[in-house]
Amino acid sequence: MDMRTLVGANFARLRKERGLTQEQIEERSGFSQWYISSLERGRRNPTVITLYELANALGVRVVDLLAETGGGMDVGPQAADESIGSAKSAPKGR
8 A cells, every 4th residue: 555545544533533623633733734634535645743743643653554454564663673673585686
């Protein structure tokens, strides 16, 4: 799954679980309702700072916006550890 789609789906799900509207998030975060709508549709590529501010507006951790809940691409810390481990064991070529 594309990271923009993942973040957007997680943001929309978490917002709805908390009973918040896009307009309420706009008031809390300062990001426009248009931006939030685009984010939820996977059309935005938010910066780390934007993710932090939006997570605060929702009352969640940034990692909650990045968490994968189903199949597809693994973005968790274990995946990073496995990636690092395979890079260490890979033969070095020139």
